[in-house]
Amino acid sequence: MIRSRLGRVALQLALPIALVALWWWTSSGSTQVFFPPLSRIVDSLQEDWLFEQVGSDLVPSLTRFTVGYALAVGTGVALGVLIGLAPRVRRASLPVIEFLRSIPPPLMLPFVLVVIGIGDDSKIALIVLGAVWPVLLNTIDGVRGVDPLMLDMARSFGLGRGRRIGRVVLPAASPKIVAGMRTALSIGLILMIISEMQASTNGLGFRVLSAQRSFDSAGTYAGVIVIGVVGLVVNFGFLVAEARIMRWHRGAQRVVEA
Amino acid sequence: MTVLGIDRVSKTYGAGDDAVTAIDEISFTAEPGELLCIVGPSGCGKTTLLRCISGLMAPTSGAVHLDDRTVTAPPRAMAPVFQDYSRSLLPWMDIHHNVTLPLKAARMPRAEREALASDALASVGLGAHGRKYPWQLSGGMQQRAAIARALAYQPEILLLDEPFASVDAQTRADLEDLLLQVWGRTHLTVLLVTHDIDEAVYLADRILVLSAAPTRVRKTITVDLPRPRDQIATKELPEFAHLRASVFALIKAESGSAPPTDAATPDG
Numbered sequence: 001m002i003r004s005r006l007g008r009v010a011l012q013l014a015l016p017i018a019l020v021a022l023w024w025w026t027s028s029g030s031t032q033v034f035f036p037p038l039s040r041i042v043d044s045l046q047e048d049w050l051f052e053q054v055g056s057d058l059v060p061s062l063t064r065f066t067v068g069y070a071l072a073v074g075t076g077v078a079l080g081v082l083i084g085l086a087p088r089v090r091r092a093s094l095p096v097i098e099f100l101r102s103i104p105p106p107l108m109l110p111f112v113l114v115v116i117g118i119g120d121d122s123k124i125a126l127i128v129l130g131a132v133w134p135v136l137l138n139t140i141d142g143v144r145g146v147d148p149l150m151l152d153m154a155r156s157f158g159l160g161r162g163r164r165i166g167r168v169v170l171p172a173a174s175p176k177i178v179a180g181m182r183t184a185l186s187i188g189l190i191l192m193i194i195s196e197m198q199a200s201t202n203g204l205g206f207r208v209l210s211a212q213r214s215f216d217s218a219g220t221y222a223g224v225i226v227i228g229v230v231g232l233v234v235n236f237g238f239l240v241a242e243a244r245i246m247r248w249h250r251g252a253q254r255v256v257e258a
Numbered sequence: 259m260t261v262l263g264i265d266r267v268s269k270t271y272g273a274g275d276d277a278v279t280a281i282d283e284i285s286f287t288a289e290p291g292e293l294l295c296i297v298g299p300s301g302c303g304k305t306t307l308l309r310c311i312s313g314l315m316a317p318t319s320g321a322v323h324l325d326d327r328t329v330t331a332p333p334r335a336m337a338p339v340f341q342d343y344s345r346s347l348l349p350w351m352d353i354h355h356n357v358t359l360p361l362k363a364a365r366m367p368r369a370e371r372e373a374l375a376s377d378a379l380a381s382v383g384l385g386a387h388g389r390k391y392p393w394q395l396s397g398g399m400q401q402r403a404a405i406a407r408a409l410a411y412q413p414e415i416l417l418l419d420e421p422f423a424s425v426d427a428q429t430r431a432d433l434e435d436l437l438l439q440v441w442g443r444t445h446l447t448v449l450l451v452t453h454d455i456d457e458a459v460y461l462a463d464r465i466l467v468l469s470a471a472p473t474r475v476r477k478t479i480t481v482d483l484p485r486p487r488d489q490i491a492t493k494e495l496p497e498f499a500h501l502r503a504s505v506f507a508l509i510k511a512e513s514g515s516a517p518p519t520d521a522a523t524p525d526g
Binding site for chain 2: 167174249252
């Protein structure tokens with residue numbers, strides 16, 4: 001049991017370690033401007049990101065992301081329940097939703113900057129504008145798909161509207177909602193970076209862009225690595241939380257498939 | 259105790275030329291404490307009838323009464339047990355919470371609902387399984403849990419929609435006896451829809467035989483087999499065979515290309 005788990009971890013680490021080793025070896029002694037030795041990138045990582053720019057750039061980025069993502073999920077789920085439960089509202093609003101969500105969110109950045117300004121609000125707004133759609137559409141879909149028998153049961157046992165939504169509709173829709181949240185997570189991370197590449201004075205995106213503009217290629221790579229690690233950690237955290245919260249779903253699913 | 263009266267209830271789906279009458283002026287009365295079984299040929303409007311009775315669906319005409327009140331929404335005095343336990347129990351809650359959820363909705367104090375749920379689960383033999391999730395239990399145990407949920411709700415009328423149709427024969431017999439046990443102890447009015455004639459004869463005080471669609475009450479049969487009933491002894495009685503045969507004949511006549519029934523046989 002422990003051995004097999006160790007083996008799995010070793011297997012998952014093998015390729016990344018091999019790639020880093022390969023990178024280290026091929027880049028050592030490189031004099032090309034845009035392909036600095038990995039050792040210099042590591043130096044830059046240590047210098048800038050342990051921990052000087054953590055407070056000045058990483059924390060602001062993550063704060064914007066967290067607030068934006070939370071708003072996107074909250075708005076998406078709330079609107080999704082409203083729309084999903086009312087067939088007429090759904091039919092009326094779907095064309096608009098499909099139009100809005102097919103606008104590439106980065107395109108909204110100039111618009112958001114003009115309307116909201118250049119502070120944190122506009123960056124958060126951009127994250128919300130991009131991340132809300134998968135949550136919204138999946139919630140609508142999930143709510144629509146709730147088993148009518150469960151709703152009959154809930155009504156027969158006198159569950160009021162609030163409890164029907166909170167204890168029946170939302171949990172029943174939660175597998176779809178969580179899938180939407182997972183998509184929204186990567187969209188949110190991308191938009192966090194993009195929002196910091198214009199009219200910004202800090203953040204991961206700002207830092208990478210300014211390093212690149214000052215031909216600090218080691219610093220650019222270092223920033224990219226930090227962004228990659230952030231994405232990895234956020235996604236991993238999400239998966240761990242999902243596995244816990246949706247334990248019932250996996251259990252029930254296994255029974256259905258058996 | 260409450261008298262359940264079904265008064266010329268009809269349900270028509272659609273309108274104009276496409277209108278389909280599922281049930282047509284059904285009338286009957288369930289006396290307090292009675293175990294009433296409803297049987298009919300497949301495809302007759304049994305489920306529609308039960309949805310109208312339970313207040314989930316408004317009849318096109320006619321009305322359902324509890325004493326002198328008209329049912330317009332699911333009444334507090336009724337609790338349902340559905341055929342498909344795997345869809346009516348909530349898979350994200352353990353059995354205990356499935357049972358207490360309706361009690362919470364009824365604003366029952368915590369101590370009381372915990373006690374009621376434990377009692378109900380114990381009474382169906384699930385006392386030790388409250389912390390398990392529905393999908394961790396067998397089909398028969400899930401349906402026991404659904405029965406416990408209905409009992410804990412403390413209804414006066416239990417509505418069962420083909421409750422034992424999805425379990426194997428042995429489990430089915432066990433659940434039938436469990437229902438008789440519970441009913442004998444609680445004096446509930448029980449309305450049970452089934453397509454199984456043996457089951458109806460074995461359980462019922464009275465059997466309502468429905469016609470093919472548009473569904474009416476074809477005949478009401480009183481079952482005066484002695485109680486307590488026993489899966490072996492009761493089913494060996496000549497009266498059992500006789501009742502079974504007469505119900506079967508009625509249903510067979512209905513499910514073939516039988517002539518339309520003459521007037522329904524309202525009673526009560």
